[in-house]
Amino acid sequence: MSEVFLNGKFVGNVDEPRLFVERAKEERRRGALGHHVNLSYYEKTDTVEIESMRGRALRPLIVVKNGQPLLTERHVRQLEREEISWSDLIDQGIIEYIDANEEEHCFVAFYDHELTAEHTHLEVAPLAMLGLASGLVPYANYNQSTRLNAGSKNQKQSLGLYVSNYALRMDMDVNVLHEPQLPVVQTSLHAISDYQKHPAGQNVVVAIMSFKGYNMEDAIILNKGSIDRGLSRSSYFRPSVAEELRYPGGLVDGICIPDKDVKGYKSERDYRLLEDDGIISPEASIGEGDVIIGKTSPPRFLSNLDEYSLDSSTRRESSVSVKHGERGIIDFVLITENEEGNKLVQVRVRDERIPEIGDKFTSRHGQKGVVGLIVPEGDMPFSESGIVPDILFSPHGIPSRMTISHLIEMVAGKVGALHGRFIDGTAFDVEPEEKLRKELLAMGFRENGVETMYNGETGEQYQAKIFMGNMYYLKLKHMVANKLHSRARGPIQLLTRQPTEGRAKEGGLRLGEMEKDTFIAHGASLLLKERFDSDKTILPVCEGCGTIAIHDEYKNKSYCPLCGDNVEISFVEMSYAFKLILDELKALCVYPKLFLKSKY
Amino acid sequence: MAQETKLLPPKLAGEVLELVKGFSESKAKKVKEIVLQEYSHAQVEPGECVGIISAESIGEPGTQMTLNTFHFAGVAEMNVTMGLPRIIEILDGRSDISTPMMEIFLKNPYSKGKDIKEIALSIKETKLNEISDSFHIDIADKSIAIALNQEKMSELKVTQTMAINALKNGAKGYTLSQVKNGLLLKKKEKEENINVLYVDKEKFKQLHVSGVKGISQVLPVKRGEEYVIITSGTNLKDVFEMDFVDETRTMSNDVFEIAEVLGIEAARQAIINEVFKVIESQGLNVDIRHIMLVADTMCNLGLVKGITRYGVVSEKASVLARASFETPIRHIINAALIGEEDKLDSVVENVMINQPTPIGTGLPSLVVKVKE
Numbered sequence: 001m002s003e004v005f006l007n008g009k010f011v012g013n014v015d016e017p018r019l020f021v022e023r024a025k026e027e028r029r030r031g032a033l034g035h036h037v038n039l040s041y042y043e044k045t046d047t048v049e050i051e052s053m054r055g056r057a058l059r060p061l062i063v064v065k066n067g068q069p070l071l072t073e074r075h076v077r078q079l080e081r082e083e084i085s086w087s088d089l090i091d092q093g094i095i096e097y098i099d100a101n102e103e104e105h106c107f108v109a110f111y112d113h114e115l116t117a118e119h120t121h122l123e124v125a126p127l128a129m130l131g132l133a134s135g136l137v138p139y140a141n142y143n144q145s146t147r148l149n150a151g152s153k154n155q156k157q158s159l160g161l162y163v164s165n166y167a168l169r170m171d172m173d174v175n176v177l178h179e180p181q182l183p184v185v186q187t188s189l190h191a192i193s194d195y196q197k198h199p200a201g202q203n204v205v206v207a208i209m210s211f212k213g214y215n216m217e218d219a220i221i222l223n224k225g226s227i228d229r230g231l232s233r234s235s236y237f238r239p240s241v242a243e244e245l246r247y248p249g250g251l252v253d254g255i256c257i258p259d260k261d262v263k264g265y266k267s268e269r270d271y272r273l274l275e276d277d278g279i280i281s282p283e284a285s286i287g288e289g290d291v292i293i294g295k296t297s298p299p300r301f302l303s304n305l306d307e308y309s310l311d312s313s314t315r316r317e318s319s320v321s322v323k324h325g326e327r328g329i330i331d332f333v334l335i336t337e338n339e340e341g342n343k344l345v346q347v348r349v350r351d352e353r354i355p356e357i358g359d360k361f362t363s364r365h366g367q368k369g370v371v372g373l374i375v376p377e378g379d380m381p382f383s384e385s386g387i388v389p390d391i392l393f394s395p396h397g398i399p400s401r402m403t404i405s406h407l408i409e410m411v412a413g414k415v416g417a418l419h420g421r422f423i424d425g426t427a428f429d430v431e432p433e434e435k436l437r438k439e440l441l442a443m444g445f446r447e448n449g450v451e452t453m454y455n456g457e458t459g460e461q462y463q464a465k466i467f468m469g470n471m472y473y474l475k476l477k478h479m480v481a482n483k484l485h486s487r488a489r490g491p492i493q494l495l496t497r498q499p500t501e502g503r504a505k506e507g508g509l510r511l512g513e514m515e516k517d518t519f520i521a522h523g524a525s526l527l528l529k530e531r532f533d534s535d536k537t538i539l540p541v542c543e544g545c546g547t548i549a550i551h552d553e554y555k556n557k558s559y560c561p562l563c564g565d566n567v568e569i570s571f572v573e574m575s576y577a578f579k580l581i582l583d584e585l586k587a588l589c590v591y592p593k594l595f596l597k598s599k600y
Numbered sequence: 601m602a603q604e605t606k607l608l609p610p611k612l613a614g615e616v617l618e619l620v621k622g623f624s625e626s627k628a629k630k631v632k633e634i635v636l637q638e639y640s641h642a643q644v645e646p647g648e649c650v651g652i653i654s655a656e657s658i659g660e661p662g663t664q665m666t667l668n669t670f671h672f673a674g675v676a677e678m679n680v681t682m683g684l685p686r687i688i689e690i691l692d693g694r695s696d697i698s699t700p701m702m703e704i705f706l707k708n709p710y711s712k713g714k715d716i717k718e719i720a721l722s723i724k725e726t727k728l729n730e731i732s733d734s735f736h737i738d739i740a741d742k743s744i745a746i747a748l749n750q751e752k753m754s755e756l757k758v759t760q761t762m763a764i765n766a767l768k769n770g771a772k773g774y775t776l777s778q779v780k781n782g783l784l785l786k787k788k789e790k791e792e793n794i795n796v797l798y799v800d801k802e803k804f805k806q807l808h809v810s811g812v813k814g815i816s817q818v819l820p821v822k823r824g825e826e827y828v829i830i831t832s833g834t835n836l837k838d839v840f841e842m843d844f845v846d847e848t849r850t851m852s853n854d855v856f857e858i859a860e861v862l863g864i865e866a867a868r869q870a871i872i873n874e875v876f877k878v879i880e881s882q883g884l885n886v887d888i889r890h891i892m893l894v895a896d897t898m899c900n901l902g903l904v905k906g907i908t909r910y911g912v913v914s915e916k917a918s919v920l921a922r923a924s925f926e927t928p929i930r931h932i933i934n935a936a937l938i939g940e941e942d943k944l945d946s947v948v949e950n951v952m953i954n955q956p957t958p959i960g961t962g963l964p965s966l967v968v969k970v971k972e
Contacts, residue, residue, distance in 0.1 A: 520947055521652045523960015533954050575954035590936040 002041070004048045017041045017048050024050075029063065029093025038099040051099060058097035059128060060090075061108060061121035069112055069122045070094040095124065110428075126428035127188060135189035137364050138412070138425025138472075139405035147403050150366025158362070158474035159234045160200025170239045170334065170346050175353070175477055177201075178233040183364075183472035184416035185409050187426040201474040202232060203417070206363075206410060207381065207389035207453070208398070208467045214373035220361055221392035225377025227355050231390060232475040236351045236482075237331065240320045242293040244343040251298035253318065255279065255345055258296050264317035266291065271319075279345055284330045286322050292330070292347050293320040320347075324506045325485070327351060351481075358480030363471055365406040367397055379456045381466070388456075389468055408433055410469025411449045415439050417470045485509075497535040497576040508534070535576040543568040546593025548579065570596055605632060608639055647963035649947075651897075654890040661884040662687070679832075680853075686878050690871055693898060693906025695856045702815070704829040704839060705849035711826045718757070719844055720818040720829050722811060726756050728766060729805035732782070737797055742787040744801050745779070758810050770807040771800070812838045836861045859904050867904050871895040918942050920949040 002017035003010060014020040021041045027033045037052045062071045071094050078084045089095045098106060098121070108121045115122065127135050133152035134140060140148050159177040163169065166176055180199040183190065190196075204226070211221050222231070244253045256278035257271055270291050273284045278294035286292065297318040322328075328351035338344040353359075355371060362368035375392075382388045398406070409425065415436045416423040424431050437447040445451070450465035485503040492499055499508030511531055519528040540549040542560035544567040549560045551569075559565035572594070582592050605613040616635050620628035644650055665684045681689065681699045689697055705711065710719055729735070733747040748763065760778075767776055767783065774785040785804075787797065817832040834852040839845055840861070852858055853874060859867035872888065872895045879886050897912055898905055905911035909926040916922050919935040919942045934940075944950060947957045956962035 516951065517652050517656065520649050520957065520959060521656060523647055523649060523962075525957045525960045525962025527961075528951065529954060529956050529962075532951060536954050573954070575952070578953045581952075585932065585936075588932075590932060595941075 002046045002048055004050065006050045007053050008049075014048060017046070021048060029096060031091055031093070035090055035097055038097075038102040040101045040105050049101060051101060056099045058099050059103075060095050060124055061098050061106070062095055062124055063093060064109070064115060064119045064122050067115050067117040067119060069115065071122075125188075127426055130427060132189065132193060135187060135427065136193070136195075137405065137427070138183070138185040138187055138423075139408045139430055140187075140425075140427035141430070142404040142408060143365065144402050147366040147401055147405075150368075151362075151364050151403075154362040154366060154368050154476065155200065155364060155474065157476045157478070158200040159477055160474075161198050164197070166237070167332070170348060171237065172239060174237050176235050176237070177475060178235065179230060181472075182422075184470060185412045185423045185425045185472065188424070188429070189426070201364075201472050203413065203470055204231065204390035204473045205387060206391045206393050206469060206471045206473070208393050208395050208410075209381065209453075209462075209464075210394055210396075211373070211375070211381075211392045215369075215392055215394040216372070216396075218367075218369040218394070218397055219372030220369040220394075221373045221375055222355055222371050223377055223380050223388060223390045224374050225380070225388065226390040227374065228377075232355045232359075232361070232473075234353045234475060236328070236353050236479075237348055238326075238328075238351075239346050239348045240292050241347075242295050242320050242345045243338060244295075245297070246340075246342060247298055253295055253297045254315075255293060255295050255343060257294045258315075258317050258319065262296050262315050262317045263299075266317065266319070266321075270321065279333055279335070280330050280347060282330050282333055285328075286330065286349065287327045288322055288324060291319045291321045292349070293345050295319050322349075323504070325503070353479055353481060355475070356480060358484075360476040360478040361391070362474050362476055363393075363406055363409070364474070365403040365409070367393070367401070367403055367406055368476065369393070369397070375456075381453045381456050381462070383451045383453050383466075383468060387451075387468070391471075391473060406471075407449075407467070408436075410467065410471055411436050411440065413470030413472070414445070414449060414468075415443075418443050418445075492535070496580060497537070499534055532575065536573055537576045537579060538571050538573050539579060540569045541572050541594050541596060543570055543596050546595055548582065548594075572596065607636055612639065647960050649959050650893060654893045657890045658879075658886055658894070661879070661882075661886055664884065665882050682878055682881055687875060690855060690874050691894065691898075691907050693855075693904050693908065693911050697854055699832065699853075700814075700834040700857075701853045702829075702831045702834045702836070702839065703851050704831065705846040706827060706829070707844055707846050710844045711828075711846070713822075713827045716820045716827050716829075720820045721757055723815055723829065723831060723839065723842070724756075724818040725811040725813055725815045725833070726758055726809045727805065728763065728807040728809055731756060731758050731763065731809065735801050735805060737794075737801055739794055739797075742790075742797065744774075744785045744797065744804065745782060746785070746804070747782040750781075756810075762810050766807045766809045767804070771804060774800075812842075855904055859899075864899050864902050864904070868895045868899040871898060871904075916946075918944070918946050918949050920944075920952055921946055924948050924952065 001013045001015060002020075004012050004014055004017075004020075018041055021039045024033060024037075024039050028035065028037055028039075034052065036058060037050065038056070038058075039048065039050050041048050062069050064070070070092075071089070075084065075089065075094065079089075086095075090097075106120045107118055108123060109115045109119045110123050110126055112122055123129070130140065130148075131152070133155050134148050136155055137143070137148055137151045140151075143151075159175045160180050161176060162174060166174065177200065179202070181202045182196055182199050183201065184203050186195075210216075215221050227233075242255060244255055246252050257274050257276070258265060260268075266289075270289055271294060273280045273286065273290055273292075274294045275281050280286070280290075280292050295318045296315040299314050299316060326349075328349040330347060331350035332348040334346040334348075336344050336346070355361075355374075357371050357374060359371050360368060361371065377388060380388045381392075397403075405425075408430075411433070412423040412425060412431065419439070423436070440449065441447040446465070448467075449469050450467045453462050453466040453468070454460065455462060483503070485506075487499075487506060487508055490499060490506045490508065501507040501510070516528065516532075519525075519531065540551045540558045541547070542549040542563055544560060544563040547560065547562060549558055549569045551558045551571075557565065558569040560567050560569060582594075585592050605616060608616065612635070616632060620631050623631065662684065665687075679699060680686075680701060681697070685698070704723070706719070710716065728746070731749055731753045733749045734745075736745040736747070737743075738745065748760065753759070753763075764776065764778075764783065767774075767785065771785055773788050775788055777784050777786070812835050814835040815831045815833040819830045821828050821830055834854045834857055836850070836852050836857055839850060840847045851870075853870075855867050855870050855874065858870045872891050875891045875894070876886075876888055879891075894907070898907065901915065905915070907913070913922060913925050919931060919940050923931040923935075935942075942949060944953065944955070945958060947959055950957040950962075
């Protein structure tokens with residue numbers, strides 16, 4: 001008697017578990033049981049486990065009976081003629097979905113010529129064991145798995161044509177690559193996933209060589225000429241939204257050019273781009289601080305009666321303006337109404353992003369890097385035939401990472417580019433390297449892909465032969481323009497009077513605790529004090545009771561709230577944060593007192 | 601003449617005096633002067649921030665330390681916690697360390713390998729369940745039958761009387777009788793609850809029969825010319841009482857036990873040795889004086905305190921300094937209850953109130969005498 005568990009719950013017993021599981025599987029193939037039900041018999045615990053819950057990873061396998069796959073040539077032909085579809089094969093029990101548990105009890109052949117009588121299943125294609133993104137890596141089977149992982153992760157961040165109607169959409173924070181291309185070295189997943197409809201990179205000429213140390217530590221070097229010709233240009237879109245909100249009492253926001261007497265009026269210059277309706281015009285070039293949508297709101301608190309008047313002097317400015325460090329061109333203006341019937345204005349800002357030092361690029365093999373230098377075309381190394389590489393990749397990135405596929409893609413890309421054809425790099429089913437080498441040799445190149453190259457600055461021939469080939473390179477969405485930040489002075493927080501945090505708030509760069517320790521270790525005590533006095537204040541302290549006293553600027557007189565004005569009051573410099581903690585302690589009914597002592 | 605040597609630490613002064621024996625007086629004076637000069641050069645400047653420098657000097661290489669514990673596989677060596685976990689364990693001042701261990705050095709005839717196996721076996725603790733085949737509870741009879749394994753007993757050099765003695769002391773409330781191939785324990789009082797019997801049975805299994813308590817494994821190893829016994833589990837006190845043990849060199853890796861048996865100075869040295877051993881084994885290079893400073897702060901109260909909020913941090917004089925390191929509320933409340941005063945004479949407090957810290961350039965101040 002074996003126990004049977006359905007989704008982990010005990011449901012009953014069976015006498016012959018093996019037969020039971022076998023029969024149930026037959027029923028599933030027949031269609032009497034759901035396709036997503038999986039069964040397995042565990043000998044050790046003598047239990048049958050049936051799983052039908054959602055959230056299990058299933059994968060399709062071709063059913064094999066007596067060493068023969070149920071999928072025949074006839075089925076394949078029918079599929080090609082589109083007489084049958086994938087789901088027909090599943091309904092007929094030719095292909096079934098197996099979960100991780102059931103897979104443990106299966107014997108799966110990789111290829112049909114490996115089939116024996118013991119096999120229960122056949123792989124649909126070896127590629128099927130990889131996911132979508134990893135399947136897009138060419139020559140993936142030549143790689144270490146961690147690099148394959150990195151390579152597929154990078155592809156998800158690449159710029160491309162994410163939708164073809166992007167011009168009509170108001171997506172937040174999106175990038176579109178100008179002139180994306182299909183890779184020369186493809187996998188079968190490129191065809192399956194309609195890659196030609198949303199390509200995400202460009203084919204470039206890559207030479208593996210160092211260049212004046214500017215491609216150390218995974219940096220890459222770009223050819224200025226290639227950039228000028230449009231390599232890896234992209235557009236960055238970000239919409240701004242303003243809504244005419246309705247407030248209780250019949251007051252509404254107004255989208256317009258604010259009057260000069262509105263509270264918080266910026267400067268006339270900031271509003272210069274607005275048209276009469278208070279909205280900026282398309283193709284206007286904007287910079288930091290410029291107003292995109294002019295808007296005024298009613299006062300926040302209605303205290304006295306005259307604020308009920310519609311006089312503009314009581315209204316407050318609430319325009320949408322360009323944030324710190326941003327710039328661009330107005331791409332699209334949309335005026336509409338939202339669900340509540342309020343006027344809604346959306347303005348999309350476009351910014352052309354030309355590759356610059358600090359932008360992130362990657363090949364499809366987890367070889368990501370940041371642009372370290374942009375070299376004028378005339379100074380780039382060139383080959384005997386006059387080919388100038390677009391990208392110089394450091395050779396030190398190869399040995400430790402062992403990304404053989406990166407090297408093979410270069411050779412394959414070279415062959416493909418010279419022949420004008422696509423190369424198949426589908427994992428486990430690639431165009432063999434030897435064949436590529438022979439083709440390269442036949443075209444008059446060295447079979448190993450290296451070429452004689454010349455120093456672009458001196459014209460001298462390099463002693464070493466340089467490995468050069470064509471690759472598919474992706475521009476990643478991490479661009480310096482979105483990240484660059486520095487500050488000397490700037491906004492502070494209201495509560496602590498310390499600098500704000502983060503780029504968006506033009507924040508300061510923190511000198512953290514460990515950095516503080518280095519100042520102490522050097523004994524640089526006074527420098528340390530200076531570094532931390534961003535929130536220093538001078539406060540009057542009562543020497544009688546030790547509380548913070550009050551200083552009256554008008555009367556130029558200090559007095560203590562507890563001891564009155566007949567007491568010694570001294571001015572002490574301290575950090576505002578410390579004053580704050582004293583106040584917070586008082587709120588907690590802890591009474592901190594300051595005892596003053598002359599420093600000298 | 602002795603003026604220079606007075607300023608030197610005693611050990612160094614002795615060495616210098618030894619060195620200048622036979623020198624002419626002027627030459628000896630010159631040597632002493634040079635030594636004194638070198639010595640004062642080697643001293644730390646006033647205001648030098650030794651604590652932070654020690655912390656950084658240990659902490660930075662610590663980031664490179666491998667997190668995984670190395671295991672000495674096989675029989676040759678025992679499994680010892682090393683690496684970062686071990687350092688954390690020592691510096692936190694944990695009293696129950698994960699792999700307690702002793703290195704027992706032996707006195708002369710034994711250190712050459714005499715009766716080494718017998719000696720090792722006599723140290724190892726034998727528990728009752730190691731020499732018995734089964735413990736059987738008879739519910740009806742309210743008794744526990746222990747089947748002794750004669751083979752194992754002779755192997756571990758345990759006699760039946762030893763087992764009986766152990767049970768006589770350990771099994772109170774039972775009458776003991778010898779039966780065929782074993783012992784029978786019968787509950788004296790009528791006990792309704794069988795569970796009690798079961799609990800007792802488990803307790804008897806762990807009864808100490810022979811050897812040194814707490815020592816679960818012994819391993820005689822040859823170190824150069826000498827035989828040493830490595831044990832897992834420590835019990836310095838009992839081991840020191842054995843006459844074949846060289847108590848001057850026998851060591852434990854349990855700092856707390858050393859503090860208890862040998863005193864706080866030995867514990868300080870043990871901390872230094874243990875930490876240094878780990879750092880060395882990782883191939884890192886940390887000056888031993890940094891570790892000495894850490895060991896000093898851990899031991900300067902006469903008992904071993906860990907570098908935790910319950911240990912040395914709780915001994916800090918400043919309320920603000922204590923509050924800035926974990927659980928601030930507790931420290932502030934306690935300080936408020938007794939009206940504690942913070943003299944603001946250390947670093948953290950002064951950083952908090954944005955005043956110069958009394959260290960390095962912040963230490964000296966100018967004193968001017970004002971003319972009246």
